[in-house]
Amino acid sequence: MIKDYRKTCWILLIAFFIQQTLRQMSCSTQMIRNYDVINSKISHGTSKTAKWIVTQSENCNPTSTKVAIGRLWSEYEKLRKNKSKTDGSRKFTEFLETEFAPPTLSKTVKSKLPEVTCLINSSGDATSTAISISNSLFMENQNLNQEKFTLKSELSETISNLKTLNIKSENISRKNRVLQENLVSSNKTVKRTKRREDYWKTKCTKLETTTDTTKEDYQQLIYELQADNDQQRTTITELQTALKEKDDQIAYLIEQLQEGGETRVIHLFDKKEKAFTPELHLCVYSLLEHNVPSTQIGPTIEACLKLAGKEPDRLPSPSTVANMNIQRLCLVKKQLEDELPEKINTTLHTDETSKVGIKYGGFSVRDEEDACENIVDFMTGTFPSLTGVAFHDDKIFESLTKESTYDTDVEIILRVLLPSIRKVVLHVYKDHLPNGRYESFTEELSQATKSVDKHNSYSERLFAYMDQILKSKPNISTLAIEAYTLFLMNKTSTWIMRNSENTEVLISEASKSVIDERELFSRRKAEIQRQREERQEEEFQKRAEKRRKKRMQLEKQSDDIVNYxxxxxxxxxxxxxxxxxxxxxxxxxxxxxxxxxxxxxxxxxxxxxxxxxxxxxxxxxxxxxxxxxxxxxxxxxxxxx
Incomplete structure (x- = not known):
């Protein structure tokens, strides 16, 4: 009997211990937010985060916790990407504030209870009471857990509702502020209206208190108004007569236009002067400047006139357009004659290139004003330069001077490159090195070289435009290329617009100079060909003389061998x-x-x-x-x- 009583006491103690343990498991769990789990994963990784959650919630499975953390991270990434969308920020904030629910070990606890039950059953009838007590305690613990999760879900829902109410409250506050501002504005408007009303009331009062004019004054005013009225009637009658005459003229002109047909002829050719009008010349110049082929100038003008409902009386032929292109060259020369003498401190730049087996030379004149424009381009980064770059006390210099595994290879390369660079520098910059002509750069020399360009970008741009013309017009002559290039690069069209009062005279002089310009070009071309042939003949004679001397030298050496x-x-x-x-x-x-x-x-x-x-x-x-x-x-x- 005493033994059974002892067994019963031990069983009750074990049941009480199990109850206390389960209560501690249910109560010791701390609230862990999704924000805490995400920060722990970013800082320490998934494994350490799972261990931390297990220590905070004792009835957790580490493996299931890792899986739950993975699902939580996927949801976090999805909400973070959609944060910029509507309600995306709110959902993202609610997600971070929500409590993290780790997986529990309820199934494991249930699986271990039968073992305890089996142990208790072995003690007889006294143990059945302990088993029922432990089962009831376990069911009570399950109910407590269920109530706990229910309360947590209700708490989360209450928090979300509070956040929604906060957002609505903010919207209401914003609307109240807007209404308050509108009310203030309305009050100001009412005050302005009241002041305006008071002003006019004062005016009306003054007018009412003003004394009436005398009857004589009224009679004098009536006589003056009647005289003015009679004069106005006379003027109106004269204007009506003039208007009727104008209407008759307009009607006559309309009849003339209707008799002339629907299309109206526009006169582009002056039959008296036997030449095209200056307006047509300017039109052709503009079309050539926009790279319209000379054979398509006439059809282009005709198509544009048809668009306006007009018809030309005569169109220029391709040969006439070619002459007009040479006229542009004559206008460029006239422009240079007018503008170059006014320039101060000019510099002539020369360059040359070979295109399709022919050598072309480019000449450009620059003054101080053009050089200043290039300085502005340089300051904006259009023409990069190495001047003014600090080679010391910067990261690049430190990186170049610190030790490296490639120092041996670099040393070999520099041993080859530096002597060559030294020779080039000594040859190209010898005047700027010590004991050179420009070692001491005087102020006078500085002023004289202000217009000297620091690069050849302008000449390269000129050659690029010429290359474009050669590709689009392979059969174009050198004289035509010169006209195209100079007219565009010197902005001659703008110069013609500035001298609009002399446009007709300039075009007439250019038309007369076309034949002389072609003859001058033929003479220049013949002279260049003659000089080229002379140089070729001179080089041929030099090579022949060199071969003769070489042959004589070999003959002498052969004679010496015959002797010895x-x-x-x-x-x-x-x-x-x-x-x-x-x-x-x-x-x-x-x-x-x-x-x-x-x-x-x-x-x-x-x-x-x-x-x-x-x-x-x-x-x-x-x-x-x-x-x-x-x-x-x-x-x-x-x-x-």
């Missing part, structure tokens, strides 16, 4: 030298052998120093080789052969 014989072995060389008594004869024989093998037999794959007849001494001066040194060089050549 061709030595084919070291033994023969030594024997032939013993036959010669004087040292000068030995030197001449050795030189003849070396010259013949170098220039006639072309045995130049050996060291070039073997064919030298002199060397640099210790004093830095060159001295002739002795006959022993010459013999040593010849023996080396013979042995190598």
């Amino acid at each position: 014989g061709l030595w084919k072995s070291p033994r023969e060389c030594k024997l032939k030298l013993k036959e010669l008594n004087r040292t000068s004869d030995k030197c001449n024989a050795l030189k003849a052998q070396l010259r013949y093998r170098k220039n006639v037999l072309k045995q130049t794959d050996l060291d070039k120093k073997l064919y030298s007849f002199s060397k640099i001494g210790s004093n830095g001066k060159r001295h002739p080789l002795t006959h022993m040194e010459l013999m040593s060089n010849l023996l080396k050549v013979l042995k190598s052969v």
Whole structure:
């Protein structure tokens, strides 16, 4: 009996311990928000975050917690991407503030209870009470957990409702502020209206209190108004008569236009002067400037006139358009004659290029004003330069000077490049280096070189435009290219517009100068061809003379070999030298052998120093080789052969 009582006590103690443990499990869980889980995952990773959640909520499965964290992260990424959409920010904030619900171990606890039940059943009837107590405690714990989760969901819903109410409250406050502002504005309007009403009331009062004018004043005013009225009637009658005459003229002109037909002819050719009008010349200049082909100028003008319901009396032919293009060149020269004498401190830039086997030269004149424009372009970054760049105390300089694994390779490359760069700098910038002409740059020289360009961008742009013309018009002449380029680059059309009062005179003079311009171009072309042929003939004579001297030199070397014989072995060389008594004869024989093998037999794959007849001494001066040194060089050549 006592033993059964002890067993019952132990069973009750175990049940009480289980109840306390379950209560601690249900009560010890702290509230973990999604925001805390996301921050922990970003800082420590998924595994450590799962361990942290398990320590905070004891009835959690670590593996299931990792899966839950993964699903939570996917939902976080989705809401973060949609944050900019409507209600996206609100949903994102609600998601971060929501409590994180980790997976529980209820199934595991249930699976372990039968073992306890089996242990208790072994004690007999006394243990059945403990089992029922533990089961009831377990059911009570389950109910508490269920109530807990229900309360949590209600709390989350209440929080979301409060946030919604807060948003609505903010909207109402915003509307109240707008209404308050409208009320203030309305009050101001009412005040202005009241002040305006008071002003007019005062006016009306003053008018009412003003004394009436006398009857005589009224009569005088009536007489003046009647006289003015009679004068106005007379003027109206005259204007009506003039208007009727104008209406008759308009009606007559309308009849004339109707008799002339629907299309109206526009006169582009002056029959009296036997030339096209200045307006047509300007139109052709503009079309050529916009790269319309000369063969399509006439159809283009006709199509544009049809669009306006008009018809030209005459159109220019392609040959006439070609002459008009040369007129543009004459206008450019006239522009340069007018503008260049006014320029101060000008500089002539020249450049050349080859296109389709023909060499073209470009000449441009710049003054101080153009140079200032280039400075502005430079300041805006259009023409980058290396001047003014700080090479010290910056990250690039430090990166270049610090040690690296490629220092050995870089040293080899620099040993090859730097001597070449030094030669180029000494040749190109010799006037700007110490002891050069421009080492001390005076203020006078600075003023004189203000218009000197710092690059060749302008000439390259000129050649690029010329290249475009050659590709679009392969058969164009050089004179036409010059007209196209100069008219565009010098902005001659703008110059013509500035001299609009002299446009007709300028075009007439240009038309008369076309023949002279073509003759001048033919003479220039013939002169260039003559000079080219003279240079070719001179170069041909130089090459012929050079070949003659070379042939004579080889003949002399062959005669020397015939005199001394061709030595084919070291033994023969030594024997032939013993036959010669004087040292000068030995030197001449050795030189003849070396010259013949170098220039006639072309045995130049050996060291070039073997064919030298002199060397640099210790004093830095060159001295002739002795006959022993010459013999040593010849023996080396013979042995190598």
